[in-house]
Each structure stands twice: as structure tokens, then as C-alpha cells.
Amino acid sequence: MLIFVKLICRFGRLSTEMRKHKKRKPRKGWSDIILYYKASVIDKCKFVTECNLPTDECVELAGRYTEPVIIQRSKEQNEKYYHEHVRSAHASGLNTSSHLLSNDKNRSIRIDQLFSPDCDGNTPKTVILSGDSGRGKSFTLQKIMLDWAFGKLYYKNFDVIFLLKCEELKCISEEMSLFELLSWSCSLTLDQISQILELTPEKVLILIDGIDEYVSHPPSHSMLVLTNPSDRAQPMDIFRNVLKGILLPESFMLVTTISLAADAEINLLKGPQRFTEIVGFSERGVQEYFQKFFWDEQLFRKTYERVKINESLLTACSVPLLCWMVCFCLKKHFTDDDHVMRELKTNTSIYVHFVSTLLEHHDQSQSVLTMLRSLGQRAEEGVKKREGLFVEKSVTATGLDPATNVFLYKDSLKRNNRQVPVFKFMHLSFQEFFTALYYVLLDKEESWGKVTDLLTSLKMKGIINRPSPERRSNPIPSVVMFLCGLLNEKASSSLFEMIKWTVPQIIKLKTNLQESLLTVIRQHGCELFALRCLYELQDEKVVRRALGDWVSMNLYNISLRSTDCWVLLYCLQCCPHVRYLNLMYCDLTAEKLKILQPALCMCENMRLSVKHLSEVGDLIHILGKSKFLKKMRVQESENSAESPRWSLDLSVTHGDVLLSLSSSEKNPSFPAVLNITLTCPQSEISSTDWSLFLQRLSKTEKVAEDSSALDEHVSLLLSLFHSVGLKTLNLKLVSLNKSWASGIIFLAQTCNSLQQLSVSVTGLLLEEGLMFLKKSLTEPHCTVIIEGRKCSKLTDQCKEQDWSHSCNEKVEIYLKPKVLKKLEE
Template identity: 25%
Template sequence: MAEEEHAFGVLSQALQGLTLQDFQEFKTKLLEVQVAGGWNIPKDLLEKATQPCTLASCMGKSYGEDGAMDVAIGLLEEMNQRDLAEELLGEKVKEYQQKYREHVAQKFLWYREVTSCLRENLSISSRYTTLAIARRKHGGEHKAVGTSQGGANSSNGPATTVVTTQTLFKPNEDGQTPQVVVLVGAPGMGKTMTVRKVMVEWAEGTRHTQFDYIFCMDCKDLASTKEASTVELVSKCYPHNRTPGKVLDDQKKILFIFDGFEALGFSLIQPKDELSSNLREVKPLETIVLSLLKRAILPESSLLITTRPTALQSLGRCLEGECHAEILGFPAASRQEFFHRYFENNNKADVAFRFARSNEVLYSLCAIPIVSWMVCTLLEQELSKQKSLVECSKTTTQVTMSYLSWLMKTGRDNLQDLQRFLPKLCSLAADGIWKHKVQFEEDEIKEHGLDQPDLLPLFLNEKVSRKGVDRGNVYSFTHLHLQEFFAAMFYVLEDNEEMVGGSGALQKDISVLLENYSKSRKDLNSMVRFLFGLESQKSIEYADEVIGCRISPQARGDMLRWLQGRHVGTSHPGQVLKVSELDTFHFLLEMNEKSFTQSVLGGLTDIDLQNSKLSLCDQMALSFCIRQWDELRCVTLRGCSFELQDPREEVPRSGASGASEHPYAHKEPHAPIQLLCRALRHPGSHLRVLRLQWCQLDESCCAELGVLLAQHPSLAQLELGDGALGDAGVRLLCEGLQQPSCCLRVLR
């Protein structure tokens, strides 16, 4: 209401600037006005409107606020009252800008996440996390963009400048201010969130103040438009209000954003004489967009184009002097920042981040923003069920499969094509891993049947060759661990079609893969770990029901025999059968099945690890296996160190055994060996010997060992070859030894 009163006040003031004769002429011309959707002012009312304020009120009631201003401006121009018309137009533009800023803030500040109805109203200001963005000056030649493996830690090289959303259009080191910026990123890297951030900062007046207007076009929505003019495109950005013509007059203060440019699917090849230079000329959408890109329309305006790497080649045909900025993902500090922004609770955020940080593969994948979001979502579900993530059932494979499911939904318009595309993609990934390749030539893409422009960008980044270079484009997976995941999937994915690749095609022989890993190819560790994760029953069901592909369970037998054989083979006749490879525990944790774990460990009696730095993830894998291992008799750890669990991550005090809490357990600080000791107290444990030699034990470790001595029914021998226990530590051990349930016979 206040805005309407202001508008009518401005109109009334303009009418007061007319002479009495001009005022009467204005009223006469009003009788001839025809306004679509409005009412003509009756003649008797016009005759009664003898004052400018009365006439302004009549016009407002008949034409509405915008209509009244437009009619007045048109009539004043017709009467050659240009100063008054300019005054009204200036006020209209000022009011439009204010309303448009409010519209932008409302539209872009709040957004809804894709899964949870509980998170319907999320603020971009509270959720947006700093991304690593590298700007490269191209000068007409298209260098490698989008090829970083996880990106955030990649070397930038001499032609690269690190930028932020605030500095995308700031002068570079040469003092040149970029007029056109192409922001490149793989799916899930945060392109649209970055656009939202830019729009909100502009609407709030905190950044990008060099622009009076920023018009953002969502290319997915725009793709359904057949024809339009430039003015109509601008009007789509604020559909509830007509765009005053003067808005586009000051070109240098306008920024156009095309978000998700690849969705338009334009070839952008068009003769120059077909381009448009008229703002109001209606032409095919591709012509209008190309006219903006080639600077035929509004040549002094600025452009920000976000796209997947696949659209770079077509963009390169029509842009000149543009700067390319690549989103590399979350650097290390931003990953932690994102966890805190997601949980909005420092304690939960620290617990979740520590869990992710302890898993090297998972933490590396968290450089991809959408993966960080998925990890947080999954861990939030776990934290809602229990106080601790120590027994979290979400494996790296399950998180990666969730990411694959998200990618499949991104390309859901051609889901069946995607399902046929997947085996070919996996074949390329496996071929690359075997040959130590992370970049693939165009002929390799074609050889594997992957030259499908609608699907390829979902999984691979495209590196566009320089002009004048004969070789084609080069492609790489968005992250090395994703290539390893798809390579593992190659061995277990059922496909009904003949694999493309000719006589030299890779064979699906899991035994060859596992044998090579055992002998010399330790670089295959992540791939083998994914293999075990994919063969879990949960993964098989998830792939079938959610992703729409079938994973064959037949490999489980080969994998079981391989794990059993690698430990039997390391023992001589008459020796005890023991596990001395830490990766065995990780493989079993990734499979995460009790029966499979027991089948592997059945007949083995000892653990013997030496000189290992046991991360929290290592300890979780070890603890998981110990809980399923009833035949375990002896644990020997020599020269091993333990990453300390965060004291803020509470572990259920009842312990895995369900035994009553030891009376002094809660009084001591968390110990590095807490996870190990609590796993050893699992029901059915028959452990007899525990050796922790030169493992940097301290007083807090003695507290945990005291509880273990007091509660374990069969532990008979404890060896602590470490001189750092101290008198207080020894006293804590003695308290455990004095308990009636203690069965220890040897203490060294």
C-alpha cells in the first residue's frame, strides 16, 4: 500500500508540472487510451478529476500502478513533455530495481534440498561454503579445464589465478577486467550454488555493486522456449512486472548469467547476418542467445556462463577474450566448514567430520560438494539412531553408489540409455586403471562406445584441445576414486550386450585382478576395496532397485577363497594361522557382512600387525572384524600407534558385551586403544593373549586395559613392552587385576 501511495504521489507531482491547458489535453487523450487488462476511465469521472492528485488516483484504480505510470509516460511523450516523461520513467526504473532486488533475494536466498522435507527452507547464506575456483585467461585458445582429480588440491600452474565469487569480475594481474566469464565444473561441483551466492550478494548490496542489474537465466527452464526477444528473456527473470525499456540502457552495468548452459544443447553455428541487434526483435531462442554471446546485442554488458566441460567446444566458437574459471571443489578447510554449516551443531559436526576424515578415500571424495552433502546426510541419519559413529554401517562404496544414483537421476530423461552406457563406462575405467591412465583420447571414447554427448558429461570432464592442434579432445573422470569405483564395477556388473573394444578388450577375470594386487599392484587397493563393497548384499539390492543395474554375486566365491588363501599361504606347516595384512580388515568392513567375515576368518586364530599407524578408520575396520571373530586367540601389535578418538564423540558406556559398566570407567579420559579394547570385550570372545609392545601407551590406556582385565572371561596373558605407563597407570592396571572376574595369569 505504501509503495502504491508513493507511485501515485510521483504521478500526481508530475501532473502538477503541467499547465492548465496541458492538463486538460492530458485528460482528453486519456479518453482514447486502451489498456489491455485495465478499465477505461469513465468520462464523467474524468470531468470530476479537476486536481492532479484526483486524476492520479483515478488512473491507479483503472490501470493499476504499473499501467498508470506507463500510460502517463506515453501520453507525456506524445505531448512533447519529455522532461516530465523522463522524470516518471526514472522513478519507475528506480522502483523496478528495488522490487527486482527484493524478488531476487526471495527467489535465490532460500532453497530446498532434494531429499528431506525437514530441510525445506535453507538459506544460501548459512549453507554456502567456499569453493576452490581457478581462473585461466584463454585469449581464444581453450586449454585444459575440468581435468583435475578431485580438484581442490590441484596445482594451478603459471596461467592460473585463484578467485572467489566476489572477484570473478575483478581486474586480473594484467589490469584487465573480464567481460565474459565461463565457470566450468563437473556435475555436483557447486555451479548453481555459486550462481545463487552471486545473486544473493548482489540483491543484498554486499557484492557485485558494479552492476545495476543481474539477470539470471536457468537454461533448463529456458530450453523449452522456442522464440523470444532479448526484452522477453529479461522479463522472464521478473515475470510479475513489466521491464521498463530504460533498464537496458546502461549496458556496462548489466550482467547476464546463463546457468547450466549445456542444457540448451545449441550448436551455436549461425551466419553473422542472421544475428539480431534489436532488443525487441523476436527470433528463435538460439539466435537471441548467440546474439548476446557474439555481442551483437548489448555488446558492453557482462556475461557469466556456467557449464559442464562438454559445452566448452561449442562456446569456443562464439566467444572471444573470455576468461575460464574452473570449480575445483572443496579444499580441505572448506570440507570441515561445510560439515559445520550442514549440522549447525559443533559437536555433531566435529564427530561427523572426524569420521569422514579418518577414511582417506571418503575424505578425498568429499572434495566434490555433492558427495560432502551425501556423506553429511547419511551420517546425520546414523547420529539420529545412536550416539557414536564407531559402528556406522555406511561404507565408502555405499556413499559412492548414492552419488551414482544422484547422477542417474540427473540424466533421468534417458535412464535406459544410461543403464546401457554404464557397462561401457566401467570398461573404460578398468582399462585406464590397468594402464595407469587417467586421461583418454577421443578415439578411446569412441572405441568403448561412449561418444554420446548427452551422457558423457555426467561422468567425464572434457579437456578441449587448442586451436590448430590435430588431436581431438581429452577426457578424464571427475575424480580418480570414481574411476576406481567404476573400474571395480566393471568386474561385477551384469550386461547383456557385447562389450565394445575389439580383440584387445579387457576380460572380467577377478582372479587376475586379485592376484596382481597381491603380487605387485598395491595401487589397486581402492579398486579392490570397492570390489568388496559392491559384492555386499546391500549393494546388490541397491543397484537393482535404485540404480537399475544388476550386480552378479558370483564373484563372492573367488573373493572369499582369495582372502582365505592369502593368510594360509603366509603360514608354515605347524604354525598358527594369522592375519598380518591390515587391508584384509578394510575389505571385510567394506563388505560389511557378518557371515562373509566369519567365513574368511574361520580357522584363523591370530592378529599380528607391526609398525602401523592405525587411523580411526583402521581401528574401526579392526574392531568390526574382531567382533565377528569368535576363534581369535591372540592379538599382537608391535610398534603401532593409535589415532586418538575425539573425546566429544561419546561411545555407549555399556560396551559391546552388554556387561555392566565398570565402576571407574567413566572417570578416565578417552584412550587411544578404546575401540580395540571394547571390541575385544564382545560376547563370545575367547581371546587368551594380548600383546601391545612399543605402542606408545599412556595412563588412559591402562584404564581401558583395567576394564578389559576385569570383564574378559578368558584373557590369560597381557604383554606391555612400553615404559611410559607411569605409576598411576600401573595402579589402574592393578585395580583391574584385583577384580574377582579377572583371569590373567601372565603380565609382562
């Protein structure tokens, strides 16, 4: 009996070990399965079809792809964003930021760093990649898939990567398991997926493209909890359980969204989370894309240099989709590219020229006007239903031939184990463009009715009143903006001339749009959406009437893209009566401020925030010539990595500038300057390099510990004041050490325009520092005032660290020039 028990125990241990071994060790042929899968990924992702033209071949993704700028957002910035924009999450009492990585910093990040640990070694389970339409989110996911399959990216981190597209998922109506859902979008079988998820779930990455589709199409049973991958349910219900980490909790996710952390998404995704934003191409990225698009070096140089001269067009090319469209138009019309570039001013104008170029290849069996109306009808139905994929029957029902239409791409969906052909516009924004075009191509009465309904839905559905991210994912504002652009005769002329069409009620439509924009502005303030619409219209009279009553413009906490800065510049130049401008927390940079400079010089009162104070150096230089400026306040953003943060206050009175720089530092042991205040003539403020000065100021703390470095640093810092005709200077220091004393002495003896130099010391005035000043400043050119605390004890005097003791009394010491002394006598 004992032997039998021992055998059972031994067998039990053996079977347990076998199960462990079975779970750890892949079945035979595992590597072959992965290799075959990678081959299918390469086959699917290697090429991209840019246009549905018989003359255009497929383009290799790797040869055309240019990595966009991706910004990693810090926890602090996202928490601030939640408080400003995410309403329902706070109303429901949810802790929206609890899953954020605590030590992520604001910085640029590459796609190979998306899953890198933060400073504390924590790795994100979910990476959210947000970005406006056309910024390259989908292409980035496709490039990740391709590079992983080629063994260039994440091949050590992940055994398998799946790509799920939400616009496809919401088209599935039948119930299925998680295994079926994943196999639906790839070449792996149910058994193979089951084996992968069982063996190494922690080495699975799921890419999810367009999570906004989930928010606009919530699951039928939003509270349904699925814990077994074999459980069958509606795809969107399975999808929700994967997103929250109920299913496949060990796996990793990368999701794309137009909205930056809309409330419905924040609480949906498992943590820890990393938030990133794709902002498009840098100027170098635009150049790189042009070089890849135009294979011929001479053609590339000629085209890019011409675009570079047109600053607003170059900025538009920072949006990857627009950059491709501009390149496409310039390549097709190379002999007339100067004319094309002059007309590519607004977003709508770029779409118009692109569509006009493609229409040159239109099948002549149907008139262009009839085809565009049919295309617009199909687009409108898609916008209303929030659909991007169309079955062949619904396309032909509108009178279109999907096989020959250059604006529709053919794709396929798996249904009942067979591939069903579907069609979609080359990009979702084209669906919005053709909807707007449809409204202006209809007969007078029908067109008027459609536009009226559109504007009513804009007002009645509260789209403008919703949080910014949710609005960005709604197609109606984009349709309205394209409609404004099409009513701009200069922008739409090339298309309307081609189809011999005159908008029958253009004045009436413009008037109606103008009234709607006025309503938006009256109800919701100076909305960026309204300004974009006015920019697309390009009608100065309309802009002046829309903003006629505004003497101030408040864009607080609205993230401004470079393209938005051109919009703001145009509107401000049309309305010179706007005197107060609030651009706090608008993600401004030196490049964006350069775009805005002509308009900023026309303002009397401004508030700005920047990441680094040195970014406003050129602006201070330019404002020296402004006839209007009275006040300006600039703060380093709360999201700035700089510590301490600096703020700048500038005011102009009777031709003199009062400029004050203040540090956020409150630590009494801080070894640097806390405040600098000066006055100088406005006419001379442009005489020094303020960017250099502000850069040096931000480095003061870093060199303060090294006395030899500090001597040179203070000397260079104060020497920049010589050229501005300095009248008064006030310094607030923690400690009056020898470095600062030497700089003060040098300035007082050499700056002839200086009338008064005041130094306020928060710490102790040490005897050696005072003696050094008194001995050296026997003949100052100006009055020098030193104030601080001095120990009243005759012996055993307090040291610098004892500054708060009661024996330390406030004192003021005056050092005056001989001329002043004689006058006083």
C-alpha cells in the first residue's frame, strides 16, 4: 500500500512537471509558424498603394516612410489635461491618472523607445499614440509590423504582433472568441493563436488602430466580463475586455487615437500607461520626405527649395498626409509648379488641387460632375453613419463604378470564412472633403437645405461645447471647414473651372456660414475651430465682421500646431483692433512665435507660456520696435523640465521698458539669482542678444557650485546689459558672494548710463563681501544700494546658514558717486 501511495505521489509530481514543461516548451514547428506569419506580414505590409491610378505602381513602405516627431507626455501634463478637458471622468469620481507612469518626462521619443522603461524602471503595458488626422498614426503601426517581421524592431521583446483596425472590427456582427477575432485579422489559425497565447502571452503585442471608433461604437453589453479566450461574444465586447486587461492581462498594447486621452478611453485601458502624441514631420523630416518622393536629386532640390520659400506651405507639409498630396501635385505639374505653389495656401486648396490632378485620369464614361456628386453622396452617408468601409452594393447604388474610381481603394473583409470586397476613401479626411463638395455641387434648394442641416447639427448637438478631444474625432467640424474652403473662390477655382460649375448661391451660403461662426464665437468665445473656418474662407471682410467686437482673444490651454499659428496670424492681421492676447499653455515654441511675430507686434497686452524662456528672446528683440506694446508676461510652462521655472514681465511706459525676471525657487539655500529687474529705453532693448542672456540665466544654478565657473558666468551675464542703455538694475540674490560682488562692481564702474543699482540679499550680508564692495566701489558711476540682514552680535557672528536667527537685523547700505555726495552736501 505504501509503495502504491509513493507511486501515486511520484506520478503526481511527474505529471505536474510535465504540465510545467509543456507550458514552457513550444510545440514542434513553433519557429516555423512564426516565420510563416512574419512572411505573411511582410507580404501584406511591404508595399503601399498611394493612388488608385493605372500609371502608379505600388511604393515600398520602407523606402517612403519618414519617421514623424513623437512627443512623450509627462504625468503632470496629462493630469493637468484631465482637469481641463475630461469632464465625465471627474463627474463619475474615477481616478483617471492612476495608471500613468509616474516618471515619464516631456520629451521627443522614437518608435523603438515606445516601450522603454521610465526612470524608475517601470515598463508601460499600454502606449497611447494620439494625433490629429493625417499625422501618420496608421502608417507608423504598419511600419512597426513590417520592421518586426524583418527582425529590425521589437523582435526580442515580442514573439508575435497583431494589428487590429477598429473600423473593420465594428463591421463584424457575428459572435466569436478572442482566438477567432485575432485570426480574423491575420494568417494564423485558431490552434496556432491558442498555442501562442498559452505559451508566451507576455511576449504578445497588440496594435489597435483607431480606438475612437470604439468610443463612437460602444459594445452592446458594456459590462460583460470575459475571462476565458474561448468565450464567444460580440467583437466589440471582446475588444473591451482586451483593452481593460481582463483578457490577455500579460500582453502589451499600442493604440492610436485622434483624441488625446478622451475620458472614455482613459478609463478603458489597462496600465501602466504611457501617453505620446504624434505631431508630424520636423522641417528636416519634410526635407527627407521630399527627397524620398522625388528620386531625382536635381528635381528634389529644385522642388524643395521652392516650397521652402513659401513658409506657410512648408508648415502645412509638416502634416504627412498634406506633404504627400503637395508632392504628388508638384510632381504631376512640375512645369507649372510656381503657379501651383501660389495657390496652395489653405488645407482645402491642397485637397482641391490634389482632386483636380486625379480627375485628369477620370474614366470618361461618366461626366465628372455626375461622378463627384455620386462620390459625395456616398461620402455623406458614411459621415452620417460614422462608417469608413462600404460594400460594393452600396457603392454601385450611388452610381459609382468602384473598379475605375480613382478616389476609392479596394480592400477586403473576412466574413463567414471568405473574403468580401469593401471600398473606402484613400483617407478618412477625403470622405469629409467630398461631403462638403457634394453640398456645393447640388442644385440651389437641395444645397441650401443640406448646408442648413449641417450647421444646425453643429449647433444643436453641442459638438463645439464638448471637450476638445471628443470634438476632434467628430467629422462634422471638418466638413464645415472644408465647406468654408470651397466657398473661397481662389481655392476652388481650378476644380470648378474643370467641371464648369458655378456655385449658384455662394453669397447666401457665405452669409449663412458667417452667421453660424458668429454664433459659435458669441457662445463659446474665440474658438480655434471658428478661426480655422475663417482662415479657410480667406475673406477679410467676413473675418473683420466675425471678430469685429473683439478687443481680446483668449486661447488659454489650447494646443496650437504650427499650422494653427498661420491661422491665428491671418485672423489677427485682419483684425488689428485685437489688443489683448492670452496664449498661456498653448505649446508655443520659438518657431511658432516666429510665425506669430508680425501679429504679436500689433498687440498691447500679451500673456504667453513657453517651455524655455530663451524661446522668447527673438520676440523681445522684435518688440523693441513695436508702437503698441504696453505689457507682456511670459512663463515657463509647468510642464517644463527646467527647475526652477522662470517668468518674465515686460511693460512700456513713456518710452522706457521695465523688464523683470523672476524665479519660482523658494528654497533659501538656492545658490543663484532669484530676480532681475531693469529699466532701459525701448529704442535700445533690441541692442542685446536676449536669447543668449536667457540661456545663460537658466544655467546660473548649474554653475553656482563652482566658484571659478561662476565668476566667468556672472561676468558674461551682466555684460549683456551694457548695450541696452541700462538705467536701473535690481538684483535679488540668495547670497552676495565674491562672484556676484565682482560683477556688481564691474557694472557700476563701467556702465555709464546706469543711474541706480540695487541688490537685495535674502540671506546674510557677510562682512567679507561688504568690505570687498566698499573697498572696490570708492568711485561708482551710479548709486549702489545693498540691503539684507546683518548679524548684530559683536563676537561669534552668525554664519550664512544662520540667516533666520533673531539677532540678524535688516540693514541698507548706500554707496554713492562723488558727484551725488557733493550735491547732497
